[in-house]
Amino acid sequence: MEPLHIVLVAVITAAALFAVLAPRVRSRRLRERFGPEYDRAVLLHEGDVRAAEHDLTDRLALRRRVRTVPVEAADRDRYLAELRGLQALFVEDPRQSAVRTARLLDTVLTDMGFPGEDRPEVLSVDHAARVPGYRDARRVLADPGADSEELRRSVVADRDLIVELLHEDRSGILARH
Template sequence: MFTVVVIVLIVIGLATLLYTGRGRVQGSGGRGLKRRFGPEYDRAVALHNGDVRAAERELGERVKQHGSLQEQSLPPEVRAHYVTQWAAAQEQFVETPQKAVIEADALLAGLARDRGFPDGEQFEEQMAALSVHHGHFVQGYRDMHTAARDQSGTEEMREAMVEARGLFEALVIEQPATPDRPPPPAGRGHAPRAQSRRHAKESTT
C-alpha cells in the first residue's frame, strides 16, 4: 500500500512539472513566434479578430509543417540570372506596369521554388512556407501577387513591387535567414544588390 501511494505521488509530481514546463514553453513560444514571423504575426492576429491563441496555433502549425525545410543554395549563374531578370522587370514597369508586375511575381515564385520552397502554383502553401523562414518580407510578395491578378492602380502596383523586392533579396542571397537573425541586406553578402530602394522607386515611377 505504501508503495502504491509513493508511485501515485511521483506520478502527480511529474504531471505537475510537465504542466508547468508546458506553460513555460507556450509562453516563450509566443515570443518566439513574434520574433520569427514579425509583421506576419500581427497579420495573423488581425485575421483571427485579435484572438492571439488562435493566431499562434495557426502559426505554430506552419512551423511544424515547414520549419524543417532546408533552403537550397543557388549556383552563381542562376543567382545572376535572377538579379538580371528582376532589374529588367523594374525597368519594364515604366512602360507596362501590369506586365512587369506579372513577370516579377512569376520570377519570385520561381526563385522560391529553386531555393527549395513549394512550387508557386500552390501559392498559399508556398506563402505559408516562406512566412516561416522569411516572415518579415512576405507581405510584399502577397501584395504583388494580388496586384498581378487584379486591376490595381499604377501606384498600388509600384508600391507592391518595391516591397516585394525585400523577399527577392532575402532569397537571392546565399546565407539563409534564421528566426533570430534576419538576412543581411543584399550587397553585403555574395549576391549583388539589384538596386537601392531609392533607385527602384525612381525606376518605377
C-alpha cells in the same frame, strides 16, 4: 519544516512558475519570429491567440519538412540581371513589369524548392517581414484596375523578396539599373 517538505514546495513552485511562464516565452518567441504574420494569424483566428499560435507552430513544422536549396551562382546572376531589366521596364509598362517580376519570384521560389501550395505560410517562417508585401503584391496583380503606385509597391515587394532569397545586397541592384 522538514527537508522533504521544502523540496516538495520548491518542486511545486517551480512547476507552477514553469506553467505560467512557458506559454509567455513561447508567445514571445513566435511573435519575434513571425512579426506581422503573428498579428495576422491572431486576426484570422478572431483574436484566439492559442489557435493562432497553433497555426504558426504548424508552419514551423511544415517548413522543417520542406527542403530548400540555394540557387546556383550562374542562375543567381541571371535572375538579378533579369530583375534589373524588369525594374527598367516599369517606366514603360508598370503592369507588365509587375507581372513578370512576380513570375521571376515564382521561378526563384520553385528553383529553391519552395512548394507551390502553402507558399506564403512556408515563406513566413524564414522571411516573415517580406510576406505581407508578397501577399499584397498578389492582391494587386489580381486587380486589373491597380494604379501605377500599387504596381510599383508590388514590384518593390517582389524584388526585395527575390534579393533576400538570393542573399544579395539590395544596394548593388539599385545602383546598376
